[in-house]
Amino acid sequence: MALSSGTRTLLGELASWGAAAAILVAGVMHYDTLRTGLGNVLGIADTSPVAAEASGEPAIQSASTKSGTEELKAFADGHYYARAEINGRPIDVMVDTGASMVALTYEDAERAGLRLKPSDFTNQVSTANGVAAVAPVMLDRISIGHITVRNVRAAVCERGRLEKTLLGMSFLSRLERVGISQGRLVLVE
Template structure:
């Protein structure tokens, strides 16, 4: 087993800790639990309370992580509370995207009103925004979020989640969308499955990607 990639991923997580309040809270709770256990063994007052409090905090951190991750699956949009985060909605009319000469599907979109080119990638779990576009669109990492580890052509990198108020392309508009931002992600912006999975359907017909939002009475429109 090669340990190099594992150590690189661990290093990325460690570097992300100062920017993640959730990880800081988890580490502090773990230390408090260790101190509480030591106090209990030495019969020092309040050791049990400290240990119990650390367990509660760790439980809340785990619950928060689970709820954040559940936002990637539209099946949990209604069943799971949003923790103050906006509902992710994708709506509009059918949009057709012709295949580019390189065999990929590219589109021109606006993210919070800022125009940018996006690659539609059905193999990408997350919608990803380059740091340059994120800055111009006023996107900032979500407070208290956990770092997301992404596999790229340059190896594993650490990214942070942000909320896009509005992402529009063709006849489709997505609001409250989660997206990841990474300083070393490069210049490519990607529309991933957290947006595509909220469509009614998507398919490729004769070299054209057809995106259909959930309303059933939408009409076909010209390619963009």
């Protein structure tokens, strides 16, 4: 039996949505083991630390339980945000186990003391928003509360290509443990 072009299109759409749902379910089920790829660089909802701070809530939802351990509470959008110190300067970040490395916005890189010129943007990466040029950099140190990691590989995105700095695996993989316990992201140095 031959299918009309409309029916073929509909079946194709259903297959695409089914595949997307399967990927989403697999991602949720295996969240702790997902450690590669560049993270989601879509816009951040108004539940970000900046919006929270504007409403009087603290920008960082972490609790230092003991030296070398930090716990981050998920925001309403399901993401984990933290106030990090990058090269000694405070910067709000989104923790992203799906990002292969720390990815800084152009503006946050400037706050961290990095001065880049157009010729520094020598690499290209694929993101959820398409291909973007990045400048590879080495950060002296990144700290969250009592946790500090030195000499962290990172990439700076071109101005306007990333809305929030992502704390990716080039930082997280240097920790002893990263996991979720009782709805909190636990980082152990």
